[in-house]
Amino acid sequence: MLESLLAQADMNGSVNVAMNIAFGIIATVMIFAAFSVVTTKNVVHAALYLVVVLAGVAAQYILAGAEFVAVSQVMVYIGAVMVLFLFGIMLTRAQIGKEEGLNNKGWQLGIPVALLLFGLMAYVIVDTYEDTVIGERTPFLTEGISDHVLSPFLVPFLAISFVLLAAAIGAIVLARKD
Amino acid sequence: MLAVNFLLLAAVLFCIGVFGVIARRNAVMVLMSIELILNAVSLNLVAFALMNNNQEGQVFALYIIAIAAAEVGVGLAMVLMIYRNRKSIALDELSEMKG
Numbered sequence: 360m361l362e363s364l365l366a367q368a369d370m371n372g373s374v375n376v377a378m379n380i381a382f383g384i385i386a387t388v389m390i391f392a393a394f395s396v397v398t399t400k401n402v403v404h405a406a407l408y409l410v411v412v413l414a415g416v417a418a419q420y421i422l423a424g425a426e427f428v429a430v431s432q433v434m435v436y437i438g439a440v441m442v443l444f445l446f447g448i449m450l451t452r453a454q455i456g457k458e459e460g461l462n463n464k465g466w467q468l469g470i471p472v473a474l475l476l477f478g479l480m481a482y483v484i485v486d487t488y489e490d491t492v493i494g495e496r497t498p499f500l501t502e503g504i505s506d507h508v509l510s511p512f513l514v515p516f517l518a519i520s521f522v523l524l525a526a527a528i529g530a531i532v533l534a535r536k537d
Numbered sequence: 538m539l540a541v542n543f544l545l546l547a548a549v550l551f552c553i554g555v556f557g558v559i560a561r562r563n564a565v566m567v568l569m570s571i572e573l574i575l576n577a578v579s580l581n582l583v584a585f586a587l588m589n590n591n592q593e594g595q596v597f598a599l600y601i602i603a604i605a606a607a608e609v610g611v612g613l614a615m616v617l618m619i620y621r622n623r624k625s626i627a628l629d630e631l632s633e634m635k636g
Binding site for chain 2: 499
């Protein structure tokens with residue numbers, strides 16, 4: 360990985376150092392927060408760590424040149440989904456603070472599974488994209504997203520609006536007291 | 538900027554989410570881990586859009602965001618219903634459908 364970075368520096372004359380540093384900082388914070396989500400003993404803390412992860416993903420979207428997706432991520436996830444999660448926690452939980460028994464009895468089984476999966480994926484990714492360098496690109500326009508959504512992906516778009524409608528009605532039907 | 542950066546970060550998030558789904562007993566925590574997994578996938582799609590200079594990946598990421606919102610709405614409604622009926626949302630106590 361380092362060699363290809365240096366090769367890129369030789370080729371283009373410059374590596375975008377600021378972008379790499381920003382990526383590294385955000386990625387570290389995100390991984391720490393994601394790890395805390397699955398290990399903390401406090402459900403409310405897990406939800407707040409999840410906010411950090413989602414905001415980090417939005418920042419990575421901006422680094423990847425996807426501003427519209429980043430703004431949608433902030434609005435939908437941090438704005439709406441987190442409120443849903445906090446309401447879900449408040450409505451289903453009596454005790455505040457640390458809680459025992461958040462993990463399954465056989466929760467250690469998850470560690471080898473996750474490590475094996477990560478090893479496999481990391482091997483495949485590094486093997487495939489080892490030297491692929493993302494160069495300087497002309498920035499994407501949000502207009503392009505609307506062009507894609509409203510002409511080639513119009514049918515999935517309509518299907519998704521129907522799914523959202525069905526999910527809203529289904530959630531009301533499920534959660535209503537009768 | 539190497540393509541491997543984004544993809545490895547997404548792989549780490551995905552595996553942490555899978556660990557959470559396996560290890561957690563509380564249904565709300567499992568839903569949170571599923572959110573981690575979905576975010577990892579859409580981060581991958583945005584990275585592929587950047588690599589191939591093709592905006593379709595961003596469109597798919599937007600669709601994933603919409604699906605995730607629907608999934609959380611229905612999932613939390615189901616969790617609320619289970620809590621109302623059983624006063625507990627521990628997943629290993631749900632054994633009605635065991636054969």
